[in-house]
Amino acid sequence: xxxxxxxxxxxxxxxxxxxxxxxxxxxxxxxxxxxxxxxxxxxxxxxxxxxxxxxxxxxxxxxxxxxxxxxxxxxxxxxxxxxxxxxxxxxxxxxxxxxxxxxxxxxxxxxxxxxxxxxxxxxxxxxxxxxxxxxxxxxxxxxxxxxxxxxxxxxxxxxxxxxxxxxxxxxxxxxxxxxxxxxxxxxxxxxxxxxxxxxxx
Numbered sequence: 070x071x072x073x074x075x076x077x078x079x080x081x082x083x084x085x086x087x088x089x090x091x092x093x094x095x096x097x098x099x100x101x102x103x104x105x106x107x108x109x110x111x112x113x114x115x116x117x118x119x120x121x122x123x124x125x126x127x128x129x130x131x132x133x134x135x136x137x138x139x140x141x142x143x144x145x146x147x148x149x150x151x152x153x154x155x156x157x158x159x160x161x162x163x164x165x166x167x168x169x170x171x172x173x174x175x176x177x178x179x180x181x182x183x184x185x186x187x188x189x190x191x192x193x194x195x196x197x198x199x200x201x202x203x204x205x206x207x208x209x210x211x212x213x214x215x216x217x218x219x220x221x222x223x224x225x226x227x228x229x230x231x232x233x234x235x236x237x238x239x240x241x242x243x244x245x246x247x248x249x250x251x252x253x254x255x256x257x258x259x260x261x262x263x264x265x266x267x268x269x270x
């Protein structure tokens with residue numbers, strides 16, 4: 070199977086396993102499946118995704134001046150439903166009406182919020198259901214290196230699990246190790262800075 074929006078490659082995993090880069094049947098197909106699964110596991114753990122995809126998303130603003138929008142590598146248009154008609158039709162000016170904010174301490178970080186400027190001609194339609202329409206490219210423009218490394222490490226671990234179908238590895242002479250049903254601790258450490266805080270429910 071082909072890897073879709075993966076954060077490492079089958080060739081990198083094969084190299085890490087000492088298998089070389091040639092297509093190996095059925096190993097390469099299994100590795101591709103592992104990379105795809107682990108990439109989505111990374112998404113789930115961090116609460117975000119690191120590939121790019123075009124999108125149009127409607128938001129309900131809970132503030133007149135600030136709106137979290139998730140991860141966007143580029144925003145081409147922001148429109149608001151100024152008169153609560155059910156359709157955003159008023160375009161905000163990206164130079165005078167708002168700024169896109171991002172985490173300046175994280176290299177390559179995407180835009181994550183809209184901040185209305187003090188000299189804006191318009192504000193966000195507070196409380197209007199789906200009153201803000203954002204158009205652009207969602208996600209990250211490039212996969213961060215720690216995310217690539219974490220995906221590679223976890224993919225190698227998942228692929229190696231086929232040699233331990235019952236969740237244990239080792240031998241009676243050398244010792245038995247139970248494989249945890251969770252991300253590798255080193256993988257968690259690499260991904261932790263990218264986690265999005267989640268509200269308690």
